[in-house]
Amino acid sequence: MTKTSPSSQAVTAWARLMRVSRQLVEKAEDALKQAGLPPLAWYDVLHELAEAGEAGLRPFELTGRVLLAQYGVSRLLARLEADGLVEKLPVSDDGRGQIVRITPAGRDMRRRIWGVYGASIAGLMGEKLSAEELETLAGLLGRLRHPPARE
Numbered sequence: 001m002t003k004t005s006p007s008s009q010a011v012t013a014w015a016r017l018m019r020v021s022r023q024l025v026e027k028a029e030d031a032l033k034q035a036g037l038p039p040l041a042w043y044d045v046l047h048e049l050a051e052a053g054e055a056g057l058r059p060f061e062l063t064g065r066v067l068l069a070q071y072g073v074s075r076l077l078a079r080l081e082a083d084g085l086v087e088k089l090p091v092s093d094d095g096r097g098q099i100v101r102i103t104p105a106g107r108d109m110r111r112r113i114w115g116v117y118g119a120s121i122a123g124l125m126g127e128k129l130s131a132e133e134l135e136t137l138a139g140l141l142g143r144l145r146h147p148p149a150r151e
Contacts, residue, residue: 024124024125025040027120027124028040028117028120028121028124031116031117031119031120032113032116032117032120035116037112037113037116038109038113040113040117041066041067041068041072041076042076042080042085042109042113043110043113043114043117044066044067044068045062045066045068045073045076045077045080045086046080046085046086046102046106046107046109046110046113047110048062048065048066049062049086049100049101049102049106050102050106050107050110052101054101055099056089056099056100056101056102057099057100058091058097058098058099058100059073059074059077059098059100062077062100077100080106083105084103084105084106085102085103085105085106085109086100086101086102086103086106087100087101087103088100089101
């Protein structure tokens with residue numbers, strides 16, 4: 001059985017989640033811009049590649065892990081490669097396939113972005129909610145993910 005109309009509580013929660021999410025991202029982006037650093041999308045891609053380690057990721061795998069459309073990932077990877085932050089390597093068993101890996105310069109850029117991004121998270125969330133409230137929020141949001149986030 002599918003509900004066709006959301007409850008007023010669901011609408012209120014949805015609206016607040018969307019507004020707050022946008023505001024938090026905009027404030028973090030502003031902090032990065034003021035520090036002369038690239039946008040959050042760069043951090044997102046560099047973070048996923050750093051987590052993948054030396055094995056790297058295929059572009060389609062990366063697209064599945066970040067909040068960018070495939071064409072956005074392709075363009076960003078081209079930019080990151082031109083800046084020496086990632087390298088593309090051929091896949092031995094697939095003539096057209098590529099593996100993307102983070103370079104040492106990419107790891108350094110990720111650390112620089114995190115310095116500002118992490119401070120933004122601390123100021124925007126960590127200073128406004130208690131540890132218990134943050135755990136509750138993370139748990140609730142994790143239940144909304146598909147698939148649900150593991151605790």
